[in-house]
């Protein structure tokens with residue numbers, strides 16, 4: 001079961017990836033409005049086992065600390081995310097009022113598997129796809145054919161690459177090598193805007209075309 005809650009000034013999607021039977025699951029990118037997210041968790045009876053961050057930008061991490069404090073679940077990010085979490089000039093929170101710093105409980109790398117004890121079919125694979133940020137990952141569930149892609153790729157667009165750790169060419173090659181090689185039917189759930197699929201972006205994303 002996947003639920004989305006859109007939070008904050010710039011409308012970031014926090015996703016719940018939840019086992020429908022036990023209601024155990026993961027919370028991906030709680031970017032802002034911790035009280036709203038916690039109210040949803042309580043209302044639905046979700047048991048959040050882990051908070052997963054696709055990358056360390058302020059609009060994806062802003063509610064993580066408050067939710068960890070309340071629920072006691074660990075925060076996970078790619079190993080290159082340490083710099084973003086610990087430095088407001090990297091996570092961009094310095095430009096947006098309060099400066100955010102936080103520490104993850106676990107730093108993962110490409111190829112790691114994040115398992116949900118109560119339902120192994122919901123295991124998420126860490127796919128490192130840098131370029132929007134150097135720590136950017138997609139969390140991919142092969143069984144459910146879904147990937148939480150953060151700001152790597154959007155419906156008809158790609159992430160910006162002009163902030164610390166960003167690089168346009170690196171982002172384009174990450175998408176080609178790591179996202180477009182997933183099965184065509186894979187549902188892509190981005191941090192902002194509408195969902196899409198691998199097939200749709202391969203065919204219509206203006207940053208790529210068949211003649212490249």
Ligand SMILES: [Zn+2]
Pocket residue numbers: 055057132151
């Ligand atoms: Zn971002």
